[in-house]
Amino acid sequence: MSVTRRQLLQTGTAAGIASLLPARLTANALAHVAQTPLPGSVIPQFQHALPRLSAAGGTIETILAGAEEIVVHMWEPPRAQPGYTARRSATTR
Numbered sequence: 219m220s221v222t223r224r225q226l227l228q229t230g231t232a233a234g235i236a237s238l239l240p241a242r243l244t245a246n247a248l249a250h251v252a253q254t255p256l257p258g259s260v261i262p263q264f265q266h267a268l269p270r271l272s273a274a275g276g277t278i279e280t281i282l283a284g285a286e287e288i289v290v291h292m293w294e295p296p297r298a299q300p301g302y303t304a305r306r307s308a309t310t311r
C-alpha cells in the first residue's frame with residue numbers, strides 16, 4: 219500500500235493535535251483508578267537484614283590490610299573475535 223504525501227500530512231497533523239490534548243481527555247486519564255495513600259510507617263523497609271562484617275559483630279570475615287603498598291596488575295582475557303590479541307595494561311599502583 220502506498221501512502222500519499224497528503225495522507226502523511228493528515229496523519230502527522232492529527233497525531234500532533236492529539237498530543238496537545240489535555241491529560242483529562244486521554245485514555246490513561248479515563249482509565250484512572252483511585253488509589254489509597256499509605257503512611258510510610260506501614261511499609262517494611264527490608265525483608266531480611268543485610269549481613270554485617272565481623273568487626274561490627276556480624277558473620278562476614280573482616281580482612282584487615284597492612285600499611286604496605288598494594289600492586290594490582292590488570293589483564294584482559296582474550297575474546298572470541300578473529301584477530302584479537304590480549305594485551306596487558308599498565309601497572310596500577
